[in-house]
Amino acid sequence: MQIANPIYDVVFKYLLEDNDIARLLVATILGKEVTEISPLPQEKTIPMEQRRFTVYRLDYSARIR
Structure with missing residues (x-):
């Protein structure tokens, strides 16, 4: 398991x-032009069968060209 340094986070x-x-x-990460970006809710719980984790994290929604 990798744990991020909280200072950098x-x-x-x-x-x-x-x-x-x-x-x-x-x-920069995608290597494409992002035309629009909007913040979304930080956490959303999605039940997933056969998995131990139920938190799905998505911070941004982006439109790319």
Whole structure:
């Protein structure tokens, strides 16, 4: 199991509060132009059969070109 350093996690979350920075980061990771990005609820519980984990995390929805 890998555990992220909480100091960097806080900084990362702070940066992603700015939509322009979030758009740039997602575009860089995907290697595509992101035309729109919007924050979504932080956590959503989805029941999944045959799995031990039930939390699905999706922070942003992005439209890419």
